[in-house]
Amino acid sequence: MDPATLRTPSSGAISQQCHAELHALLGDRLSLSQAIRAQYATGEAFPEAYPPDAVAFPLTTAEVSQIAAICTRYRVPMIASGAGTSLEGHITAPEGGLAINLARMGRILDVSADNMDVLxxxxxxREQLNHDLRHQGLFFPIDPGANASIGGMASTRASGTNAVRYGTMAHNVLGLTVVQPDxxxxxxxxxxxKSAAGYDLTHLYIGSEGTLGIITEIRLKLHGLPAAIGAATCAFDTIGGAITAVQQIMLSGIPVARVEFLDEAQVRACNAWSQLGLPDKPHLFLEFHGSDASVAEQAxxxxxxxxxxxxxxxxxxxxAEDRNRLWKARHNAYFASKSLRPGAVVWSSDVCVPLSHLHEAVTAVHADIAREGLLAPIVGHVGDGNFHVLFCLDPDVPEERARxxxxxxxxxxxxLACGGTCTGEHGIGLNKREYLIQEHSADAVATMRAIKQTLDPLNLMNPQKIFLPQPQPQP
Amino acid sequence: MDPATLRTPSSGAISQQCHAELHALLGDRLSLSQAIRAQYATGEAFPEAYPPDAVAFPLTTAEVSQIAAICTRYRVPMIASGAGTSLEGHITAPEGGLAINLARMGRILDVSADNMDVLxxxxxxREQLNHDLRHQGLFFPIDPGANASIGGMASTRASGTNAVRYGTMAHNVLGLTVVQPDxxxxxxxxxxxKSAAGYDLTHLYIGSEGTLGIITEIRLKLHGLPAAIGAATCAFDTIGGAITAVQQIMLSGIPVARVEFLDEAQVRACNAWSQLGLPDKPHLFLEFHGSDASVAEQAxxxxxxxxxxxxxxxxxxxxAEDRNRLWKARHNAYFASKSLRPGAVVWSSDVCVPLSHLHEAVTAVHADIAREGLLAPIVGHVGDGNFHVLFCLDPDVPEERARxxxxxxxxxxxxLACGGTCTGEHGIGLNKREYLIQEHSADAVATMRAIKQTLDPLNLMNPQKIFLPQPQPQP
Structure with missing residues (x-):
């Protein structure tokens, strides 16, 4: 990010009084250590580092509330984080301030098998949750590649391989506890x-990337473990064949649970990293859930x-072990790609397009990658029209990043030209702010900004994220 | 509604200049006729009538935009409506103003079979849409009993019998065109x-009951017509048996498409109105969608x-004809109940509870109805925990309404005590405003109000709906 886009004056510095109040509240769960601050300076795959001025590790919603009240009193930016696996710079602190890491708020408060929900x-x-649920016949399907926190997944409207059947975080959250800036x-x-009672605040906070408030508790829908599960892989000579198959599978109404596309480069990477032994060709990975008969019929x-x-x-x-190996390999696509080129940094991006445009979208980017001579495997949750490009770049060759x-x-x-989105599941963060207006129009973004201004009038909640700074009026 | 709760001064009156501008825009699609205004004074089943000062019938989004700009300039309240089938007083005009009826904006603009969506x-x-789609192998599943407009269904977050499988309006809208107050x-x-790009304005407008803006176009998800459909009815001696069966069906993971409960009074009503010939006992109506084999297995x-x-x-x-007769009878539950008691007015209400509390919720209200000696059939989309009570009241006996x-x-x-909602699908309107705070807390409602204040600073969009008027500051 161009430092010129940073808002001035930077308001992040934490005064002695503010620090004293936070320390009285948190004791050694408040850190000023440079090493700790450096851990909250960047997310995964984000190239720049903006460390916060301090890091807080609250244990309860009440503590987060008290932290927010103190930060608001002293005008200190608040940057919430969880597992730190976001990809678009969500947890960096370009204006300094207090990183509020919720990783220690790790209690599963209330599992209700009768209502198939959990608080x-x-x-x-997500892995902790599914581990905890494993003996109850229930599971939580949303699975971004990383072992992300549920709070972070709600904040970025995450999804993953199962979304084609079970929906995204937007479809699987029943309610939230949110700490507002004050x-x-x-x-x-x-x-x-379901409810028709009043404005849908739940969906407003989902995907708001910590810019409106801090999500501290989430009530999730759970799903019954299917009686039968079958997974499959299938190789194609061409990308076009694989994508056309996906389009036809979706239109046929097969209630596929997962349908993932991997281009040849990604299959090579997964073969090398996870010893899959697949032919070096574009592949679909599929999974079917249901009764024995239904799974067989779907397959x-x-x-x-x-x-x-x-x-x-x-x-x-x-x-089960073969299926698990397959999906573990799929979830490790990022690390597999990275390993294709020792020393490379991976820049992962995602878009999502209407299904009828998927073929042209994937073949066009594949051709562009070849033309630019880049190593950039493509992998995607293609049943939704969502795919990722994992650019493997030599950090010492800036020109590669330009290409x-x-x-x-x-x-x-x-x-965007075909009605798709600049991000299907990663979020805007710092990286995609310029596309927000292009996707939604200036008037729609003005409405978003008006909501931000109303709910966070001092602009203390994860400042700079989602929205580009507005030009300051000339003196 | 107590007239004392009306905001003063009533700002509804349409000045001569304002009328002239609207007339120049709309010609004879602007009506001051008392008969027309009376049609927009109340919805279905709402007992009081507050006519607007005029009614506009726009044909395009551009016209709605121009109407809104004029109304904002002259500070005239705007009350959008569609088919007029809302149940909680959504389309009445307690402050007067301009009713904006969108029923003439009835074009299906763009069906995409490849993307399974429609604009x-x-x-x-909803019936017009499904009639139009019938030869394309696609359908739109959301089906409130009435033949409501899609705009109204989005505005009230409607659902219906298929929601247990296909979700509500909240799950089936991809995007909206919204005219803001100005x-x-x-x-x-x-x-x-799916998208992770910015705030989820779509869900903010869905269910906002016309209080933030006017929805003029909707892009909907469509679903493939199932290869096979099977419906079934089943009688139970007790309500408890029927509800327990529903809970077990849901927990078993059967992907039931519809599961409706009708108590004995409702079955009697449907037998009389639709000649169903069922035993006078509590019933479940079920439907299963899938392949032939899957439907048979589910059933x-x-x-x-x-x-x-x-x-x-x-x-x-x-x-198909037997199934259609069954569901038509179910959708006519309102009229069937009304016919049980000639001259009665029907007051229909809905709540939605977590599934584990459904049994106690239904049996408790059933006992209360008996204790009060009322005729009030119960019918519900019980797979979601949602049910309706249709109070059939003698309009000449006010004491009945009190009971x-x-x-x-x-x-x-x-x-509310068990974590449910005061309305699963009807909305708040004028009738349930007092429960909004009880359900969501004063602080959450304050956040909703802040959004309302920001997006509709002059309080012109369907004023009085959702929120009780705030006490005026004392002079």
């Missing part, structure tokens, strides 16, 4: 599966569609 | 199936659960 603190991670705690939503229909589009070697993985940026920009422009 | 104007009704037109959302599992809970005579309706209110209040109090 968790924001720091609970410390007021509100609860949104409820336990009913048969999908296999037929794949074969019609040149798919070969439809491989079943019915044993990657050309590809990246064209990919986003094409996504 | 419609707000006045398109006439600015914004588009929210997009055509991608078999559900029948077994029903039998375990005392269900008798699991009756299949496989022929009904006792039952109604206790039902809502119990729903």
């Amino acid at each position: 968790v603190e924001a720091g609970v991670t 410390g007021t705690v509100i609860k949104t939503g409820g336990r009913a599966r 048969e229909m999908a296999a037929e569609i794949a074969a019609d589009n040149g798919g070969e070697g439809f491989q079943w993985a019915t044993a 990657a940026k050309t590809v990246y920009q064209a990919m986003i422009e094409r996504a | 419609v104007e707000a006045g398109v009704t 006439g600015t037109v914004i588009k929210t959302g997009g055509r991608a199936r 078999e599992m559900a029948a077994e659960i029903a039998a375990d809970n005392g269900g008798e005579g699991f009756q299949w309706a496989t022929a 009904a209110k006792t039952v109604y209040q206790a039902m809502i109090e119990r729903a």
